[in-house]
Amino acid sequence: MSASLDLPEAPASAERARKGAVRRTRTRAGVVSLVLLAACAVLAVVALGTGSLKMSPAEVIGYVRDIGGGYPRYVILHERLPRILTALVFGAALGISGAVFQSLTRNPLGSPDVIGFSTGAYTGALVVITVLGTGTSSSAISVGALVGGIGTALVVYALAWRGGVAGFRLVIVGIAVTAMLASVNSYLLLRAKLEVAVAAATWGAGSFSLLTWSDVLPALVLVGVLLPVVAVLSGPLRQLELGDDAARAHGVPVEPIRLSLIVTAVALTAAVTAVAGPIAFVALSAPQIAHRLCRSAGLPLVASALTGAFLMLLADFAAQHWFPQQLPAGVVTVVVGGVYLLWLLASEARKKAS
Amino acid sequence: METDERPTAPAAGGATDAAGGAVGADVPVRALSTKLVGLGIALLVLLAGCALSLTVGSTSISLDVVWRALLHGSEDSFQQAVVIDDRLPRTVAALVAGLGLGVAGALIQAVTRNPLADPGILGVTAGSAFAVALGIALAGAVAPSTYLWLAFLGALVATVLVYTIGAVHRGSVSIARLTLAGVALAALLNGITSGLVLTNPRSFDALRAWQAGSLKTRGWEVIVPAAPWVVAGVVVALLLGRALNAVALGDDLASSLGANVFRTRVVAVLAITLLAGGATAIAGPITFIGLMVPHVARRISGPDQRWIIGFSVVLAPVLLLVADIVGRLLLPVGEIPAGIVTAVLGAPVLVVLARRYRVAAL
Numbered sequence: 001m002s003a004s005l006d007l008p009e010a011p012a013s014a015e016r017a018r019k020g021a022v023r024r025t026r027t028r029a030g031v032v033s034l035v036l037l038a039a040c041a042v043l044a045v046v047a048l049g050t051g052s053l054k055m056s057p058a059e060v061i062g063y064v065r066d067i068g069g070g071y072p073r074y075v076i077l078h079e080r081l082p083r084i085l086t087a088l089v090f091g092a093a094l095g096i097s098g099a100v101f102q103s104l105t106r107n108p109l110g111s112p113d114v115i116g117f118s119t120g121a122y123t124g125a126l127v128v129i130t131v132l133g134t135g136t137s138s139s140a141i142s143v144g145a146l147v148g149g150i151g152t153a154l155v156v157y158a159l160a161w162r163g164g165v166a167g168f169r170l171v172i173v174g175i176a177v178t179a180m181l182a183s184v185n186s187y188l189l190l191r192a193k194l195e196v197a198v199a200a201a202t203w204g205a206g207s208f209s210l211l212t213w214s215d216v217l218p219a220l221v222l223v224g225v226l227l228p229v230v231a232v233l234s235g236p237l238r239q240l241e242l243g244d245d246a247a248r249a250h251g252v253p254v255e256p257i258r259l260s261l262i263v264t265a266v267a268l269t270a271a272v273t274a275v276a277g278p279i280a281f282v283a284l285s286a287p288q289i290a291h292r293l294c295r296s297a298g299l300p301l302v303a304s305a306l307t308g309a310f311l312m313l314l315a316d317f318a319a320q321h322w323f324p325q326q327l328p329a330g331v332v333t334v335v336v337g338g339v340y341l342l343w344l345l346a347s348e349a350r351k352k353a354s
Numbered sequence: 355m356e357t358d359e360r361p362t363a364p365a366a367g368g369a370t371d372a373a374g375g376a377v378g379a380d381v382p383v384r385a386l387s388t389k390l391v392g393l394g395i396a397l398l399v400l401l402a403g404c405a406l407s408l409t410v411g412s413t414s415i416s417l418d419v420v421w422r423a424l425l426h427g428s429e430d431s432f433q434q435a436v437v438i439d440d441r442l443p444r445t446v447a448a449l450v451a452g453l454g455l456g457v458a459g460a461l462i463q464a465v466t467r468n469p470l471a472d473p474g475i476l477g478v479t480a481g482s483a484f485a486v487a488l489g490i491a492l493a494g495a496v497a498p499s500t501y502l503w504l505a506f507l508g509a510l511v512a513t514v515l516v517y518t519i520g521a522v523h524r525g526s527v528s529i530a531r532l533t534l535a536g537v538a539l540a541a542l543l544n545g546i547t548s549g550l551v552l553t554n555p556r557s558f559d560a561l562r563a564w565q566a567g568s569l570k571t572r573g574w575e576v577i578v579p580a581a582p583w584v585v586a587g588v589v590v591a592l593l594l595g596r597a598l599n600a601v602a603l604g605d606d607l608a609s610s611l612g613a614n615v616f617r618t619r620v621v622a623v624l625a626i627t628l629l630a631g632g633a634t635a636i637a638g639p640i641t642f643i644g645l646m647v648p649h650v651a652r653r654i655s656g657p658d659q660r661w662i663i664g665f666s667v668v669l670a671p672v673l674l675l676v677a678d679i680v681g682r683l684l685l686p687v688g689e690i691p692a693g694i695v696t697a698v699l700g701a702p703v704l705v706v707l708a709r710r711y712r713v714a715a716l
Contacts, residue, residue, distance in 0.1 A: 109534050114534075114537070159705050159709075160708075160709075162709060168530055168708075169708050169709065171530075171534070172470065172530075172533065172704065172705075172708035173704075173705050173708055173709075175475070175533070175537055175704070176701040176702070176704035176705045176708065177701065177705075179474075179475075179641055179642070179697050179700075179701050179704070180697055180698055180701035180702075182697070183693070183694040183697035183698055183701075184694070184698075186565065186691075186694065187690060187691070187694045190691065191688065198552075201548070201551070201552065202552060280541060280545065281541075325553050327549055327552065327553070328552065330545075331545055331546075331548060331549040331552070334541060334542065334544075334545030334548075335542060335545045335546055335549070337542075338538055338539070338541050338542025338543075338545060339542060341534075341538040341541075341542075342515075342519055342535065342538050342539060342542070345519050345520075345531055345534060345535050345538065346518075346519045
């Protein structure tokens with residue numbers, strides 16, 4: 001977006017053309033965002049009406065507006081809405097987290113799930129479930145997941161540090177740490193009793209089922225607090241996208257800004273993982289899809305958030321209703337996202353070859 | 355649209371050259387006598403590893419009892435049973451699986467010129483494991499001898515897929531892209547596997563130990579059919595050594611030296627399939643043996659692929675045996691699967707390698 005700010009001596013006509021292009025891109029991003037928002041709303045209303053108690057979208061809206069709606073209103077507001085709202089908000093959080101990480105690493109694969117924070121959060125939660133034996137009390141799991149995710153982030157960042165963090169090193173170090181933690185995870189599952197192991201593995205696959213308002217409220221509040229922080233940091237983030245030297249020349253304190261962006265993005269991912277379990281590939285694919293939809297230069301944060309929200313809700317909807325047995329949403333996202341990632345790599349390869 | 359390239363391009367072309375230069379660039383050329391002495395020492399270590407594997411465990415059995423049990427049966431029927439029915443098969447399983455993984459790793463690193471390659475990291479063993487899990491989920495309890503063919507099939511499909519995606523141009527391969535393609539494929543396959551597992555918890559229980567890479571429950575019924583294929587893979591790998599040396603110089607130079615690069619690659623992929631698929635059928639998806647062993651072998655032997663493969667043949671079983679023995683000793687009750695021990699040992703190696711090779715072009 002601000003890439004051409006470096007060229008103040010550009011001729012006036014070129015300058016006008018550039019401004020026109022920027023305006024067109026911005027308009028496109030705005031339109032795309034509005035369309036995504038509408039798509040999220042429509043899907044949410046459809047999802048609110050789907051289940052063992054079926055309702056048409058008009059009925060759903062009617063029951064929500066009618067205070068004396070009785071049982072259907074209870075089902076909508078207390079059974080389905082927490083799950084749907086959580087999917088939307090968490091999807092948005094993952095989308096933003098992914099966009100921040102991919103911008104920082106300058107790499108579509110530098111998203112928190114690839115770098116291994118989700119696996120670390122899973123490790124933290126597994127330690128709580130299987131070692132400390134607190135069962136599946138959600139607050140204890142959340143704390144374990146937060147500690148695991150943030151601890152993993154710090155370790156990966158420290159190991160990849162060599163006078164700064166290069167994208168490739170961060171990704172490979174993340175893969176190594178993920179492999180190690182995945183081993184620890186399977187060890188923890190192995191030494192657990194089968195029932196505990198199956199419960200932990202269900203959580204570990206990333207699921208929104210059985211969430212009530214009291215489970216999700218702390219995480220929703222945390223995400224709500226973090227979003228303004230991201231908005232404040234988005235300006236320096238755009239500067240960082242130009243390269244460290246250019247950002248420094250513009251007076252951006254590069255490493256402190258990078259670290260605070262990383263902490264914020266990790267906190268977003270960890271908040272999601274703490275409640276829903278590790279959800280792979282939404283953080284990876286949402287910013288890339290948004291980037292292609294908006295045809296923007298950088299990774300658009302708002303559109304990434306909305307794409308993430310839509311993908312997450314769609315994945316959860318599919319996992320809930322499209323299979324003979326309810327699956328965790330994370331299983332759907334990992335398969336769809338994995339296919340998308342391979343396609344991304346393959347299409348890049350084709351572009352390189354031609 | 356140069357700015358448009360940046361967020362979407364996972365790897366720049368420069369990484370290919372970095373890879374070609376990186377492998378073998380920092381290793382000395384050794385004299386033949388040094389290599390032979392090294393190989394002799396490695397063989398002695400392997401023998402010691404086998405002896406340890408037969409004696410160490412929840413019940414410690416002295417070496418002469420083991421010897422008698424192996425030759426003409428011990429008086430003590432319990433010790434006899436432990437040695438013959440438990441420790442002998444798992445030692446042989448570690449030997450064969452280690453052989454397969456180590457040589458597969460050496461082949462993959464040579465043929466892709468990628469120092470970070472490993473059948474586990476590149477998703478080959480995940481392909482095997484997925485095929486086996488699919489077989490179990492769709493056809494119920496599958497006999498271990500059927501595992502083998504599913505494992506071969508999965509390894510072949512995964513290898514070809516990852517290589518196709520990782521290859522940029524005329525078969526040349528970028529370290530970063532190949533690694534990421536492998537990790538992506540492994541994540542995808544593990545995702546489907548976990549979906550299968552969640553919808554069928556009973557097969558889950560049967561799979562848990564195997565998926566963690568354990569040698570404990572491996573009986574002869576899976577070792578015996580797998581071993582000949584793994585050995586065949588090793589023979590092919592050794593015969594391929596000279597061509598791999600040429601390929602290490604780069605495709606163009608290799609072709610001008612008269613090597614058939616394409617045929618070498620195809621044969622190498624088939625050998626990798628036999629080696630990694632056979633090893634996975636025996637021991638489950640074990641990562642990092644194939645990463646670590648060729649690097650150690652290269653340090654000892656120098657850049658000649660025939661010697662790297664030769665040393666991998668001896669060193670990889672040593673590593674898996676050690677991982678298995680350590681896993682037996684760490685817990686007072688029960689044991690840690692060897693695959694978990696190798697990952698904990700190997701992940702730091704990957705970190706060190708990622709820090710050493712300056713392949714910042716991503």
